[in-house]
Amino acid sequence: MLLPDASIDVASQKAQGDQMRELCHIYLGEDATSFDFYNNVLPQLHNFFRQNSGRELVLDFSEVSFISPLVVPNIFTIGYILKKHFGTPVELIVPWKPKLLSYLNDISFFSIISDYDLFVIDDRYVGGLNTNTVYPGCFCYCFEPDMAYEDVRYKLKKSINIITDLATSITGVKSDGSDLLNNLTELCYNACLHSDNLAFATIQTNLTDNNRHKKAYLAISDCGNGLYHSLSKKYRANEASPVTVSTDEFLSLSEDVRNVYAILESILFRQQYEVFGIFHVVGNVTATGGVVRIHSNDTQVILTQNSFQRYIDHPVKLAKTLKDKLVQVQREDIELRFSPVRKSSGKLKGVHIEIEVPIGVKR
Template structure:
């Protein structure tokens, strides 16, 4: 059985650009009949933003193969201790039986480091019958869920960590919590799959990431009978201009355009909060990732066409550092990464 290794330094970019591409090649070779071995044995450092994606990927593959996916680990006390402290092994073994792991490596870590109780992986279960409810019942249930999450689990799990950032005023903290609740509720109601989230604060700032492996943006909008206006108006001209298939990218922009028109705190509001406070927002869907940064977007005009021109400016010649990234392999679901940083010019 072929082993597919995570990079020695796991970043958001090499997860989508290298690891998933190698995994896709493996499945094309064997026709999807054989489950892969995944391995963390070479990992020396990992960006915590990627961890929810590793869980989403494992659950997606384990359901596809109807069995746990082997995840090989080696004796690296620092990495293993960190994953253990944030609840990674508990989730993949006890909660969901995602990965098959050699338990001989777990425990007895000679690491003298403390992690905060709030720095834990969180998971949220889908509401399977939401679309079977009447429209008026859907809206009632959605509002009820939002209130329950916003002033319960989200407040308890994230408020202290967000306030640790120090650069957000009380109103921005409130709005950020509102947006996180909105994103989590959207995943619970619309994705059809589990959602994983992780938040951590260190001396450089705060990081938040959410990941599900569900139906994604397009089907979610279509289920609400929302037209993909940005996609329809811009696909042909911009795809010809850049030489890139921009369908998934434009669907992300459709979601932002739709959220801009709504009164609720949502992705558009999150983008504004982040870009005004020295932050970074990455939104990944299928084969595209859109990146909004403080340096690039702090004086942004709220015109979608100007936004498209700006984001796609270097996409065809500088794929790694462009504000719009395009990958050869699709990854199901929606994946959001947020960074609030404490130093000017902090990049992707």
């Protein structure tokens, strides 16, 4: 184990080195939640690139005590995007906080960063930690763009115990988890296929925590061009037609609202098919009191049981309602935390799906 005086010495050496570099620290909050990520971290990154100050960017976990499982794939995505932009990975500062370090180590956070060279991390802070601190099956995953469907499925089976428990909670009867595994495989496979870049995912649960509200957390993040770009290609090629507006209207939507429509269209697109897709995932998750959040570019739509059913029944009306809500949010007429649609001042390439659903609940 790293001794306290050694950790102080490391910090002292690092501080001296940092004084010689002009740094811009991008901080995550003490509770690094999804809301914090989109409304704190992304705006900081936006300001960094807007100012173009020539400083060296550093992602900093110094203030972090808890990091939500839903945020982890987005951290990988940021690392991947920044590495492509700068041509070299940026530094990630992870402080000597044993509980946080043990958690990150157990979910394979550090191994994925190492395997894909996503960040530069000071190895002197990592090591000699408690292991097996999380529920079995809690892992992060990285998928490469040329991976076959069965290879994606095989990887995800490392979390089959959580998937099986979750599937049983969703259906109310004992399940082997195969249908849910197929759903998740389809989502991860499509993330690789459509983004033509690395895609990241996590499957975790808080079953070992003292929190009485037991949940499963699933998140998928890719580095592609986003939903509006993908759907526009389909609509221009007459491979499909939008549900909420005409094709011409969709293709001419302003940048302010196009991502709201694209997110809804991506869900409703699969409604008429029996194949696995995001429509079926959202339907199953929200039916049991879960929440699904879908983010594309700069916009996030939050789906619950009530809102999802209304989108299905009245897609045109609800698309307009969401657009109006977005205008209210931008005017600060609605508290952002309680809005069904959110827009950040910073943009994040690709599509980012968060699933939060009760687990182990008797129905």
